[in-house]
Amino acid sequence: MKIKKLLGIMLLLCCTSLCAKEQLVLGVNPYKTTPELQAIHAELIAYLEKALDKEIVLVVSKDYNQLITLIEQGNVDIASISPKLFAMLRQKELKADYLATIQFADTQMLKRSTYRSLILTQKESNIKEIADLKGKSFGFTDVDSTSGYLYPRFTMRQNGLDPSKELGKIYMLKKHSKIIDALLEKSIDAGAVYDGIYRALPKETQDKIRILSTSEEIPYDAMIASEHLDPALAAKLKTLLLAFHASSSNTQSGIAGFEEKPLFLYDRLLHLE
Amino acid sequence: MKLYHKILFLTLVQLGAIVSFGIYQIQSLYVTQKMAFNQKNLIQSEMIQKRFEEKLEQLQKTAQILTASQEVVTGIISNDTDMLYNWSKLFLSASTHKIHFIDLDGTIISRGESEFRFGDDVSKRFYVQQALKNDTFLGIDNVDNKECLIFAKRIKQYGEKPIGLISVALIIDDDLLASLVQGTTMNIAYHSENQTLSATNHEALIDASSLHVMLQAGSVKEASFTIGLASDEELQALKEARTNFFVSIGIALILFVFALHFTLLRHLREYQSLSQVLIDFYEDRLDIKEVGTTIKQTMNERSTPEVKKIAEALFNMSRKVAETQDALEHLSSTDQLTALWNRRKLEEFLEQKLKESERGSFFSVLMIDIDRFKTINDTCGHEVGDHVLEITARLMRQSIRTGDMLGRWGGEEFLLILPQTDLSGACVIAEHIRTNVKEHRFEDYDHTVTVSLGVATYRLSDTPNTILKRADTALYRAKNNGRDKVEHED
Numbered sequence: 001m002k003i004k005k006l007l008g009i010m011l012l013l014c015c016t017s018l019c020a021k022e023q024l025v026l027g028v029n030p031y032k033t034t035p036e037l038q039a040i041h042a043e044l045i046a047y048l049e050k051a052l053d054k055e056i057v058l059v060v061s062k063d064y065n066q067l068i069t070l071i072e073q074g075n076v077d078i079a080s081i082s083p084k085l086f087a088m089l090r091q092k093e094l095k096a097d098y099l100a101t102i103q104f105a106d107t108q109m110l111k112r113s114t115y116r117s118l119i120l121t122q123k124e125s126n127i128k129e130i131a132d133l134k135g136k137s138f139g140f141t142d143v144d145s146t147s148g149y150l151y152p153r154f155t156m157r158q159n160g161l162d163p164s165k166e167l168g169k170i171y172m173l174k175k176h177s178k179i180i181d182a183l184l185e186k187s188i189d190a191g192a193v194y195d196g197i198y199r200a201l202p203k204e205t206q207d208k209i210r211i212l213s214t215s216e217e218i219p220y221d222a223m224i225a226s227e228h229l230d231p232a233l234a235a236k237l238k239t240l241l242l243a244f245h246a247s248s249s250n251t252q253s254g255i256a257g258f259e260e261k262p263l264f265l266y267d268r269l270l271h272l273e
Numbered sequence: 274m275k276l277y278h279k280i281l282f283l284t285l286v287q288l289g290a291i292v293s294f295g296i297y298q299i300q301s302l303y304v305t306q307k308m309a310f311n312q313k314n315l316i317q318s319e320m321i322q323k324r325f326e327e328k329l330e331q332l333q334k335t336a337q338i339l340t341a342s343q344e345v346v347t348g349i350i351s352n353d354t355d356m357l358y359n360w361s362k363l364f365l366s367a368s369t370h371k372i373h374f375i376d377l378d379g380t381i382i383s384r385g386e387s388e389f390r391f392g393d394d395v396s397k398r399f400y401v402q403q404a405l406k407n408d409t410f411l412g413i414d415n416v417d418n419k420e421c422l423i424f425a426k427r428i429k430q431y432g433e434k435p436i437g438l439i440s441v442a443l444i445i446d447d448d449l450l451a452s453l454v455q456g457t458t459m460n461i462a463y464h465s466e467n468q469t470l471s472a473t474n475h476e477a478l479i480d481a482s483s484l485h486v487m488l489q490a491g492s493v494k495e496a497s498f499t500i501g502l503a504s505d506e507e508l509q510a511l512k513e514a515r516t517n518f519f520v521s522i523g524i525a526l527i528l529f530v531f532a533l534h535f536t537l538l539r540h541l542r543e544y545q546s547l548s549q550v551l552i553d554f555y556e557d558r559l560d561i562k563e564v565g566t567t568i569k570q571t572m573n574e575r576s577t578p579e580v581k582k583i584a585e586a587l588f589n590m591s592r593k594v595a596e597t598q599d600a601l602e603h604l605s606s607t608d609q610l611t612a613l614w615n616r617r618k619l620e621e622f623l624e625q626k627l628k629e630s631e632r633g634s635f636f637s638v639l640m641i642d643i644d645r646f647k648t649i650n651d652t653c654g655h656e657v658g659d660h661v662l663e664i665t666a667r668l669m670r671q672s673i674r675t676g677d678m679l680g681r682w683g684g685e686e687f688l689l690i691l692p693q694t695d696l697s698g699a700c701v702i703a704e705h706i707r708t709n710v711k712e713h714r715f716e717d718y719d720h721t722v723t724v725s726l727g728v729a730t731y732r733l734s735d736t737p738n739t740i741l742k743r744a745d746t747a748l749y750r751a752k753n754n755g756r757d758k759v760e761h762e763d
Contacts (some may be wrong), residue, residue: 137392139354167393169380174355181389182354188392 023046023055027067027076029221030087031145032175034060040254041080043246051240052233063174064144073098074228078237084146086222087269095227097234100241100258102220107199113259114217117151118198121190121211122183131158137169139179139191146269148176150194151215153158154272159213184208194218219265223258277537282320284533292522303515308509317457318482321500324453325484329411331368332424332441339364340428340439349374349437354383354391354561360384364441366450371442374428377435399426403489404438413465413496416442420465420496422449422488446470460503465496473503522679543580546571547587552560554591563599563708565591610659611666612745614680619688622678623737626690630731637699637730639689640744641706644723644756646685653718660717665724668713672706688741696730696761703728703759711757723757730762 026045028037030167036121037060045056059076061067064085066161070076072094080102081089089096103111121127125134133156141148153163171188173179179191180201191214198206225234339345339360347354361372362385372385379396395401403410404425411424419440430436443449450461450472461484463470481501488496502508550567553559559567568588572581606618614622626636643649643665650658662685669687673679678690689706691699703726710724727748731739743762751760 143351169376169378170352170392171382172351172353172355174353178355178389182391185389186392187390 012133017187023057024052024078025057025059025076027061027070027081028058029064029067029080029082029144030060030062030174031141031148042254044244044255046246050242052236064142067213071224071226074226076226077229078223078225080221082144082146083219083266084150084269085144086224087266089224090263090267091270097225097227097229097231097238099223099225099234099238101222101261102255103259104196104220105246105256106196111256111259112220113261114219115147116195116217117147117153117155117192117215118195119155119190119192119212120179120198120209121212122186123208125189127190127208127210128211130156130161131258133161133165133190133212135168136189137171137187138163138164138167139171139173139182139188141179141192142172142174142175144220147194147215148179148192149156150269150272151218152213154221155213155215180205180209200221217265218269219261223268225231237268277541280537281530281533285530288526288529292526295522296519299515299518303511306511307508310511314459314502317459318500321453321457321459321461325498326441328368328422328449328453329424332422332443333411333426335364335369335372336424336426336439336441339441340426344428345374346428346436349376349382350430352376352382357383358388360386362388367448368443369441370444371421371440373416373438373440373442375438375440377405377437381406382437385664400440401438404440405435413445416440416444417447420467421445438562447472454500454503458503458507459500461498461500463496463498485599498677518745540577540580543571543576544583547584550587554675561595565595608681611681613670613687614678616682616688619678619680619682619690620737622680622690623688623740626692627731627735627737627740629692630735635693635731636694637691637694637696637728638740638744639687639691639699639703639706640682640727640729640741640748641687641689641703642725642748642752643685643686644725644752649718649720649722657701657717661715661722664713664715665710665722668709669706672709673702677702678712688744694730696728699728699730700759700761703761707757707759725751725756727751728759728761 019024026041028041030037032040036248038058041058045058048054049056059070061070064082067076067079067081068085068089071079071081071089078099079096086098101113103113104112104115119130119133121133129132140152143149156163156167163170168189173182173191176193176197179188179193180197182188183191184205195214198209198211201209225237229237242260244255244257246256315321319559342360344356345360347353348360357374361374361383364372365385370386373395374382375395376382379394379398379401379748381393381395382592384390398416400410400412400414400423403412404427408424408427412422413420414423416423421444422444424438425438425440427435428437428439434633445463447470450463450470454472460482461472481499484498484500534728547568550559550564550571553567554561554564565588568584568591572584572588575585606614606635608615623638626634630636645662646661649661662681666679666681666687669679669689673689673691676692677694678692680688682688689702691702694702707724707726709740710722715722725748727744727746727750729744729747731740747760747762751758754760
């Protein structure tokens, strides 16, 4: 009787495990609020769930650095990771497979896989060039942000300003949109954002803002697969991502598509520090 | 002392005692209520005081929790506005309106209540300077142009190295004051050089006192909290109730005295009327019959039952006395055997008639004697004699007029006074009597009884003796002339 009962339970467990959908965890950097990030990734998640017949769980890391830890520990299967973080991962020789680079659509609905870092100030401000930032308060997003920290500091150094010593008060505001709001509130004299945020602003707001500098092209976030993920599944994911095209209604608000970029574009970011 | 005064005095003394006791009781009640009222206010004041202290404690506790967070410390070191904002917004509440993180230069890194406002210099603020100097500040100061209760604390890394400040503030406004006095009858007012606020619309505080709070003096001058009664309606109502009671008692007392006065007067007047009747009787102003009549007149429908009863008793008593008096008078005026007037009464009548005759009236008298009555007594016995006397008297009575006065003068002798009758008229009546008696047949006496009669009429300056003497003389003559005769004076 006992053996029969045991066999019955085992059979039930097998059935349950077979019926349950497998999960894939997708990690992203907190460059926007969680609801915004969920909206950006919504169509992609639906696409992948359908194609793979797996449940995709979106996880927003607490900060940029935490995502690396999550990848290292195998807590996420695939991740949309900032260019700088990806370069750091490559430098650490972490075994994470590059799948593709994210494309976003610009205001003309053109898909772009690169963006630029902008240093902004208020148009009414007396800051006309980078050198004028000396002693002025400045808003960065996060120390691990490419467009919100790395490139602006690189640009400042290129213009003869040591951001570590010659800037005034420095504030970390995490979100690019918050840099714009703080700037308009005059809480900071200048700040750094990626160009997508600026382009999304209404015209009248754009008119209040002066762009002090524009960086060279930076590849958008890289989609990578954890080394713990089945290579066959990783390969299938790469094919699926490159084949993904957002519907016309979601092109502006979410991920527009994916493109394979040369990896040196990421590696060179390490030399900006 | 008169009965009226006695009753009034005694009643007023008793009433005064009761009223005094009542007043004492009300005053005691008032004092007790006032004490309870004061006690309640004291408890309320303490409660408000405690609420205020809790507000201050809440500020300190919030600052304590936030500065204990390692992330907050890291956030201040790295000027991580976003992280500090995310932490501080979690602690904003009705008791904590503003949370600011400030660096050691006095620049705001983050405002919990305003995400995008930071970077401004508050180093000149009194509370910032005090907190940087003394480690903490608890007091009233201006924060973003609002007068606030503020707790500022220096934040230290590893408990040693100062890295910045936290300021937790509660705006002093009507809502704060209202929350402090909520559910009480108290009011709290805040006064500073810039503004005056009050929890309720009542501007004036009753029994106001300062809130005992240990606050450091900030840059806001003359800032103070005052608590007091929002309204003294409750106390006024208590006082009014006491006054109303006293006034009511006073009015009731006056009305009672008047009512007592008039009631006493009314009742005593009736008693007095009754006693006056008795006095009049005693002092011969009224006879016993008039007493009865007067008492009957005195009684009326409005008289009280007691007075009616006394009056009725007096009335019955006077009637009884009158009857007894009549009976006695009758007894003293009549002859028992013949039921005719006796000699005493006849003499009174005679005196009276003589007096009346002096004013022009006149009368005649008949002296009547039964002939040989001694022989009847001797031969037939006294019983027959008495029978003859009784019947003869009846016969004579039947023979006279209503106003004539017939009485037994003594033995077998009778006297008849005939008012307004002259000699001839008297002779006619005498003859009539003589005939009636002679013709009567007695049951117990077989013989004829005759009477002799002497008639006299009034003469000027007659006395009882003179007129009786003349009648007697005439009678004597009738006897001498053979008896059974009527003789008159010459």
